[in-house]
Amino acid sequence: MIRTVAETGSTNADLLAEAGQGASEGVWLRAERQTGGRGRAGRAWTSPPGNLYASTIVRLRPGDPPAPTLALVAAVAAEGVASAYAGPGHLTIKWPNDIVAGPAKLAGILLERADDAVVIGIGVNLAHHPSDLDRPAISIAALSGAAPDPHPFLVELADAFAHWLGRWRGEGLGPVRARWLARAHPIGSALRTGGREGLFEGLTDEGALLIRYADGTNSIIRAGDVFLL
Template identity: 50%
Template sequence: MDGLCRKSAFLTLIFEEVTLTGSTNADLLARAVQGAPEGLWLRADAQDGGRGRLGRVWESPSGNLFASTIVRLRDTDPSPASLAFVTAVSVFDAVRQIAPQVPICVKWPNDILTPDGAKLCGVLLERASDAVVVGIGLNLVWHPQNLERKVTDLLTLGATPPDAQTAVEIVAEVFARYLAIWRQSGVEVIVRHWEARAHPRGTALSAKLPDGEHLDGLYAGLNEDGALQLRLADGAIRAIHAADVFLI
């Protein structure tokens, strides 16, 4: 396992890399329990057990970015669930640095999409005691085919993406900055950053709730806690706290 340490303006960043692992999230969950520090980033060239939200398989061949980091929760921190918005804003800004010519937006809570709804990046947050492990899968040069939903990668979109190690270092620097904002200024400030990067209000969305209920409506922003506000056909606003959300 190779590694390097770098001081940022906000946090000491530690980068480790492995050629192949099952899941960088699973690796860091185990290490978090053993006391691994905040600021540690683990990147794998490839994964053979990558996973996304709701237990979905995340295909992880060499060439894309597969990385996870640890956030150590403090008593004064905002809700850990709001780290999803910190991550989404961070990856959005990092992609803008990497490929400024590629149009992107964020979709609730933390997907990075093209304007036509093709997924470019996925995020998975998992908790172990006082630590949250944040996993990021960013399609740099490859994307899977024949999925139920649209996906893409930066190379396909006409960019010249950097190698995965350069990409994770860019993501980590931006993440450290927004993590500091989250701690100092709270969820509402992060939510405003998120909304500025989201698809426009009035965008048609479909939400599948954990109990199986389906709701279609128009995006009406987020509330102060980050819940999705969905305007239904009768004009009522429904606050969505957990759901699988799609552009329609």
Template identity: 50%
Template sequence: MARAGAAEGYWLRADRQSGGRGRLGRSWSSPPGNLYASTLIRLRQSDPAAASLAFVAGLAVHELLLPLAGSRNLSLKWPNDLLLDGTKCVGILLEREGDVVVLGIGINLASAPDIPGRATTAFAHGDIPPIDPAALMPDLASRFAAALGRWRLAGLPPILSDWQARAHPLGTNLSVSLGLEEKVGGRFAGLAADGALMLEQDDGSVREIRAADVEIVRERS
């Protein structure tokens, strides 16, 4: 649709995906009842770096879901996840072709997939019923359009500041996988000016990470 000239701001929602995929081409479980939606952004020459749209999307989704979290803690995790009480509940994917970015968002409303080695959760639990995905779409589209406008008008710094205020605290212990063989640990030291993750290591040095899988390290009881 983007190749055919679909306008920025168009949203497409699926009840279920037969070929959904996650970051780095991973398979993406898509049972009914969750929200699976994509939109497209047509980049302008004056726009900040396209990769920073992950922060724009994260903010819009956090604003959308915060009232639904109740007493549970909803936070952002670099580069493109949302956590509910520290457990993944949302994934965000950006794919670019030319001057078009397709943004995909998956929200575990009714159920959470089983992912080996990774804890996931859904908003529906106990006596809290599932939320209708279609009912969230107007608010999601509105909040994303507003965040996109701020990104274009005010630039990246206020977006990153707002994102960091909604993320896990400074000093959080992180495990960062840079590839199949390289894994480093450290503490969250905030975001660089371009949105890179700043990782404080044991020797006090700070390493800037621009592409990686990041997990929060839980303290053992």
């Protein structure tokens, strides 16, 4: 079920509150405009009308893969739908769940948990992208010349997310991880995280980032900002 509101502070905050009141898995909330959108580490997320701002709820069950790997589920779903509009060859996934065109960010995903509920917020630059950030951004309109309507885009995204969630739940992380790697930047891509530069070596079986540094040491990154160089 998709519900749309003209304006709200944050679709994630709204669904976290609804989850605490018993809202079921599979509901989606879309806002035409957000006044308090958030990205990772509490960063503000610019929210002009015409872009996608939406959140959904997953209720964790016994036997599910680790909750943080839902970031990979959301990433492969969002990349697949966005690429159908942006055109082939434009988009890749940057760990763990940013959708980028080269160095420019097209979409971001934010997971927040309350008890057995994980709220997954997805923001996609469909019509507009900010130009005053400390890192580049891009929109589907800038890539393809046309901006998709947010509601049909979300209908497709909800279907794609349900597909990959079903595989994550029924088959484990393996198929999601394989799809993520197929759509990510290439092995050997230069990255920076935690003040150090290294090369992308793939993902662990649990979905953590593998980096190889110039001194030959390897590191497993489970959280933090990662920048493509």
